[in-house]
Amino acid sequence: MTTPLHSACAYRAQLLYFVADPATLEDPTEAVRYHSDGLLLVNEQGQIQACGDWAELAGSLPPDTQQVDLSGKIIMPGMIDTHLHFPQTDIIASPSSGLLPWLETYTFPTEGRFGDSEHAREVAGVFLDELLRNGTTTALVYGSVHRQSVDAFFEESHERNLRMIAGKVMMDRNCPDYLQDTAESGARDSEDLIKRWHGKGRQLYALTPRFAPTSTPEQLAACGELARAYPDVFLQTHVAENKDEIKWVSELFPNNRSYLDVYDSFGLLRPRAIYGHSIWLDEQDRARMHDTGSIAAHCPTSNLFLASGLFDFQSIRNSKVLHTLATDVGGGTSFSMLRTMNEAHKVARLNNYHLTAASMFYMATEGAARALDMQGQIGTLAPGAEADFIVMDPKATPLMARRSTMLNSLEEQLFMLALLGDDRCIQASYSAGRCVHQRDH
Numbered sequence: 001m002t003t004p005l006h007s008a009c010a011y012r013a014q015l016l017y018f019v020a021d022p023a024t025l026e027d028p029t030e031a032v033r034y035h036s037d038g039l040l041l042v043n044e045q046g047q048i049q050a051c052g053d054w055a056e057l058a059g060s061l062p063p064d065t066q067q068v069d070l071s072g073k074i075i076m077p078g079m080i081d082t083h084l085h086f087p088q089t090d091i092i093a094s095p096s097s098g099l100l101p102w103l104e105t106y107t108f109p110t111e112g113r114f115g116d117s118e119h120a121r122e123v124a125g126v127f128l129d130e131l132l133r134n135g136t137t138t139a140l141v142y143g144s145v146h147r148q149s150v151d152a153f154f155e156e157s158h159e160r161n162l163r164m165i166a167g168k169v170m171m172d173r174n175c176p177d178y179l180q181d182t183a184e185s186g187a188r189d190s191e192d193l194i195k196r197w198h199g200k201g202r203q204l205y206a207l208t209p210r211f212a213p214t215s216t217p218e219q220l221a222a223c224g225e226l227a228r229a230y231p232d233v234f235l236q237t238h239v240a241e242n243k244d245e246i247k248w249v250s251e252l253f254p255n256n257r258s259y260l261d262v263y264d265s266f267g268l269l270r271p272r273a274i275y276g277h278s279i280w281l282d283e284q285d286r287a288r289m290h291d292t293g294s295i296a297a298h299c300p301t302s303n304l305f306l307a308s309g310l311f312d313f314q315s316i317r318n319s320k321v322l323h324t325l326a327t328d329v330g331g332g333t334s335f336s337m338l339r340t341m342n343e344a345h346k347v348a349r350l351n352n353y354h355l356t357a358a359s360m361f362y363m364a365t366e367g368a369a370r371a372l373d374m375q376g377q378i379g380t381l382a383p384g385a386e387a388d389f390i391v392m393d394p395k396a397t398p399l400m401a402r403r404s405t406m407l408n409s410l411e412e413q414l415f416m417l418a419l420l421g422d423d424r425c426i427q428a429s430y431s432a433g434r435c436v437h438q439r440d441h
Ligand code: GUN
Pocket: 085, 099, 103, 107, 210, 211, 238, 241, 302, 328, 331, 332
């Protein structure tokens, strides 16, 4: 699992990664490091040793370095999906009239099966395969309410040496009995899981109160206590996704100014806290998210599928709130971060905002790493980082090959990948230097 690789390995390909947020620079191209004929050197420990022009680096490789020629392909950091649900793998693309009926009809009955460790392990394996097929090497994952579901997920991820973040859902009301924990058991199970998994190999824990309607104030308070006791643990939940949901929250918590304020009042806004959707926030909410270092995870395929609303890029960026991209499988309709970019661009357009391809690729890699306080560790090809990277074929389909002959800039190249790309472009995925997905196999 963590045994060294047989030898260092040098990959020759186009190399692409980000060193800054293109949306904040006058000249966005300065945010990108791009080597048209590059060399990526991965050492035996599964870290990136060097990254630069092939002509400069090829002459000084350590002895016994294995060489792999991927000319014509693009190597970039593995993508980071900041919000999705592994127990919902089998109900992706289930028809519904909106969030709350979708939860009742499909989500809760399916999640009810995850008390069975064997079932959880089998689905976790399929889910991780699907992430890797789509070029996602790190994800922030919801389990079910059952602690076994998260043990099963981490066991599967640990065995593959993947960098994953996950947590047990906490919910103690407004859901079927078979899916309820209690304020006390939810906190105890979460703490046990933190002790067992947070920092074990490459696994990291996220406190996971599902959303305010399914937690009592006692449960949210217990979660806040854990958040204070474990400041480097992640926290994930949903906020301001859907108008009916927001109305429900205002009835359940009449003394809070807004939906986000419910979480704020229990101490749940902080760095490493990721808020799925974050659509219907107001100015005050965004200011609180900014001031506390909380993160908004935009889930465009889910928001369109469930008709939840349009994420407001302009306001989020004006308020300088940290924000990332996510699939939200199974409310989201694809595991592909490329397809997610496609829909993010269109959602932004509908809100009069032009979201560039550079910005979207940044958000899916270096931007997510920075938001999660994991800069330098994942989301980059810079030396010292964990060698989680993907090999993209920019001519994976006949149409893409044809479109590739007409590109005039890196932005056009990336835009074409974002708008036409999907799992067919992901030729291979590597985790800590090891190949964990090969498309032809
Ligand atoms: N809100 C509470 N639970 C869920 C979920 O599973 N998916 C989505 N999209 N929203 C939620």
